[in-house]
Amino acid sequence: MLLSYRLSNLNKQKGAALVVFFMALILAGAVFLISNSGSDNGQVNGQNKTTASLAKAKSAIISYAVSYYLTTSGGNHGFLPCPETSKSLDEGRSVVNCAIGGVRYVNKLGRLPWKTLQIPVLTDSAGECLWYAMSGSFSPSPRALMLNDDTPGMFQIHNEKNYLYEGITPEDRVVAVVIAPGAPLNNQSRTNAAPGLPCKVAHDQVAASNYLDSIQGINNATISDVDPDNIDKIFSSIGVSNNQNFNDRIITITSKEIFDAIKNNNQLYSNKIKLLGEALGNCLISHAKSTAIKNANEANPDFCPGFGSCNSFCGDAFDICTIDEPTGQANALCHKTLASCLKTCRSDCGNGNNGNNGNNGNNGNNGNNGNNGNNGNNGNNGNNNGSLTYRLPWPALVNLASDYRINNSYVDQATTNSYLGRLPYSIVNSRDAIPGATDTDIFTTCKLDTNNIELFNLWKNWKDHWFYVLGKAYAPDALPNTVCNTCPTLNGQAANAAILIFSGERLNNQLRRTNETEDPDPLLIDSKGSIGNYLEGSNFTNYPDATGGGDYGAGGINPTDRYFCIPEDMSSVTECSP
Numbered sequence: 001m002l003l004s005y006r007l008s009n010l011n012k013q014k015g016a017a018l019v020v021f022f023m024a025l026i027l028a029g030a031v032f033l034i035s036n037s038g039s040d041n042g043q044v045n046g047q048n049k050t051t052a053s054l055a056k057a058k059s060a061i062i063s064y065a066v067s068y069y070l071t072t073s074g075g076n077h078g079f080l081p082c083p084e085t086s087k088s089l090d091e092g093r094s095v096v097n098c099a100i101g102g103v104r105y106v107n108k109l110g111r112l113p114w115k116t117l118q119i120p121v122l123t124d125s126a127g128e129c130l131w132y133a134m135s136g137s138f139s140p141s142p143r144a145l146m147l148n149d150d151t152p153g154m155f156q157i158h159n160e161k162n163y164l165y166e167g168i169t170p171e172d173r174v175v176a177v178v179i180a181p182g183a184p185l186n187n188q189s190r191t192n193a194a195p196g197l198p199c200k201v202a203h204d205q206v207a208a209s210n211y212l213d214s215i216q217g218i219n220n221a222t223i224s225d226v227d228p229d230n231i232d233k234i235f236s237s238i239g240v241s242n243n244q245n246f247n248d249r250i251i252t253i254t255s256k257e258i259f260d261a262i263k264n265n266n267q268l269y270s271n272k273i274k275l276l277g278e279a280l281g282n283c284l285i286s287h288a289k290s291t292a293i294k295n296a297n298e299a300n301p302d303f304c305p306g307f308g309s310c311n312s313f314c315g316d317a318f319d320i321c322t323i324d325e326p327t328g329q330a331n332a333l334c335h336k337t338l339a340s341c342l343k344t345c346r347s348d349c350g351n352g353n354n355g356n357n358g359n360n361g362n363n364g365n366n367g368n369n370g371n372n373g374n375n376g377n378n379g380n381n382g383n384n385n386g387s388l389t390y391r392l393p394w395p396a397l398v399n400l401a402s403d404y405r406i407n408n409s410y411v412d413q414a415t416t417n418s419y420l421g422r423l424p425y426s427i428v429n430s431r432d433a434i435p436g437a438t439d440t441d442i443f444t445t446c447k448l449d450t451n452n453i454e455l456f457n458l459w460k461n462w463k464d465h466w467f468y469v470l471g472k473a474y475a476p477d478a479l480p481n482t483v484c485n486t487c488p489t490l491n492g493q494a495a496n497a498a499i500l501i502f503s504g505e506r507l508n509n510q511l512r513r514t515n516e517t518e519d520p521d522p523l524l525i526d527s528k529g530s531i532g533n534y535l536e537g538s539n540f541t542n543y544p545d546a547t548g549g550g551d552y553g554a555g556g557i558n559p560t561d562r563y564f565c566i567p568e569d570m571s572s573v574t575e576c577s578p
Contacts, residue, residue: 050124050180054251057130057178060117065258069268075457078147078258079140083110083132086204098139105136105228107154121198124180129199131179138175146405147461149259150512154231162216170513174252177234181211182247213246220248229516274575277564279455281500281573283446288390288570290445291437389480390570392498393430395421395468399529404464419548423466433476467501472548486549490576496565503534504560553578
């Protein structure tokens with residue numbers, strides 16, 4: 001009946017196939033238990049009931065994490081439900097805000113929110129409702145700023161001797177735990193029961209210490225829900241019987257289990273990454289087109305005598321403006337005014353000449369320097385009337401030296417010896433180097449952040465996986481009409497203005513850890529800052545790509561990597577994965 005119920009619900013959310021796949025897997029999964037007597041049939045039946053309830057809860061939580069993408073604004077993979085707590089609006093409902101005071105990345109403990117999961121109430125052999133602990137790194141409210149398959153869980157599982165046996169490394173830590181509390185032990189008191197309540201005691205009257213146990217200095221009833229990025233210990237026991245002080249039984253959920261389910265659904269993962277890559281590339285193209293200039297105007301100042309003085313006037317006015325208003329809205333107005341001024345300069349220059357006079361190209365047909373757009377000093381790239389100079393932003397650093405979860409950490413860097421880095425979000429350095437540019441981030445012109453929230457959210461959650469190699473001829477400081485002799489290629493094919501690389505799953509011994517999610521902070525834990533933990537083969541050996549002319553692809557050394565090529569004519573980005 002549960003399977004039928006879940007399938008019916010998820011069909012409405014277009015995720016039904018996942019439940020069938022994972023129900024079989026989960027029911028065969030490990031459930032850690034304590035048995036008071038293995039020979040008593042009644043107790044064995046009770047253990048089986050608890051085992052089944054824990055497995056059903058795990059299946060429902062994974063299904064929720066998968067279907068969360070479809071039930072929210074989209075773009076959010078893998079988020080978990082908050083537990084039911086004293087602040088929930090109803091029995092069996094997740095609390096609206098997982099964190100006290102709205103602090104992100106704090107773990108949360110409460111009863112299993114069976115209504116939110118849209119399943120019947122689940123109880124153990126003692127008739128008690130299940131409990132549930134959730135990692136703050138997978139919290140939907142306040143929502144984690146970045147969640148993908150590298151995000152670690154924040155629970156470690158210990159045995160009765162306080163030996164750590166699950167979650168030894170960040171990659172193996174547990175993201176959620178479901179706990180069957182069993183019958184009361186020691187001084188646990190479970191009063192305040194009310195008739196007709198499925199979990200006996202109302203959600204605002206229940207206390208975790210009366211249900212969950214403590215041993216060897218680890219208390220399952222105590223989860224740090226105040227300190228962000230805290231690693232909590234949860235206790236279980238293996239192969240120990242007749243323990244009169246502990247009867248909690250648990251089942252764990254890992255990040256791999258959640259993201260394997262997501263990746264098994266092509267429409268929720270692979271197809272979405274393709275749409276995102278194309279959207280990001282087209283945002284860069286929109287930026288380049290917004291600042292494009294006619295080569296004749298800037299490459300040949302003598303051809304348009306007024307442009308140089310006009311440009312100088314605009315620059316002087318801008319400098320005065322920014323000195324008076326260095327930040328804030330007034331500064332943004334300065335940039336807007338500068339862009340308008342330069343646009344007028346170019347417009348006046350272009351309208352007066354348009355590349356039709358003298359020895360400067362004559363639309364690529366006449367004159368001493370035109371030669372059909374193939375030779376001469378001023379006839380390059382076709383014709384002077386239509387040929388444009390495009391500029392793309394510089395990449396961000398690979399090692400951000402700041403929280404990778406925050407958008408504004410991804411800032412473009414004006415480096416002369418590196419054209420490979422992370423895809424930037426903030427492009428203020430590039431903006432200041434490009435005449436007339438006003439964009440503050442890569443979405444300013446394309447408005448992806450407002451026009452397509454799904455793809456914007458998808459980028460936010462996977463932003464540390466996006467790398468970007470820029471052709472030197474398209475850099476913010478490139479000279480107009482520069483020929484792209486050193487532009488990036490993919491497996492030796494035609495040159496591109498730029499290539500976006502989506503780094504897929506970790507291979508071999510790659511690590512992607514940061515100090516924020518480790519407590520205490522181990523030395524040199526910031527492995528996210530090493531490009532070798534994301535890219536392999538020539539994608540790695542090309543770094544830092546001092547000319548922007550490396551050959552990428554490496555014959556598809558990592559089959560989960562994706563490539564998106566931005567052409568020199570800025571027509572439209574395409575996925576060019578080998």
